[in-house]
Amino acid sequence: MSFVATAKPPVVGAELPVQNHSWFPAISPDRLRLACRLDGTVTPDRLRLALVAALRSVNGELRAWRDAHQAMGYASLSAVPCDEMDGASENEARYLLAVYSHVQADLAEAYRDINTTPSSDGKGDRIKEKIESRADAHRQAMRWAISDILGIGRTTVELI
Template structure:
């Protein structure tokens, strides 16, 4: 039995977009794969699972803000007034950044247990730092989206 997978990325037919809640955009899994530099070693079902978890996590984090936007008459994230970069809304870009970073963190954590040699232990430590940075990036993107400051300071 081999653990080696194909390094050829799947086609769009093999990896259709992930539908979302109607407010946030559907997630193009091919775009996720390109943005976080994944090849075919991450199978379509594993990527779909990681992105689904990320979408649920981000949607839960912005639920109150989303309700406020819908109450203000904005039916989709793309309709929320904000700066634009080319054809894209900054809100949509922040949402996608949060989902991509969260999905990437989940994949890093899931794939770190394949190599349990001494070198694998050292690599796992580096991946843990990487996963932490990706989770931070996701939280920062959510903060940017909802207009919250990125840093919380509390006196003890």
């Protein structure tokens, strides 16, 4: 028999919403927790810091694109013409994916210094590699979501 204890997340509605730029959709910490499966080990304060950082980063990368679409008369991201999937604008879904992925990458990096395994037999190094790999995967998902919004290719080039 195995027992794994996880901290309970805050009560739904207890976390204050983070004010986003008015052109982009609002981000609910409750929905973010649910979508990313974040339990109570991620405190409301830490989640808020990661979410604000994600909004600054993603909004910053989309600033020129947003300005161009605002100049064309689009009042919000949801007003920009694009395909819909499951009743929602694909651009909004991509935006949420970018923000959520940024938050998850930041949290994975913030929590990688927590040692919950014995340090023998290289277990710590294997755990660290898994966490870094997960953070990299979240950053890649964020990059691809932003590229999809901007309509540019997903090519990643790394110098060797």
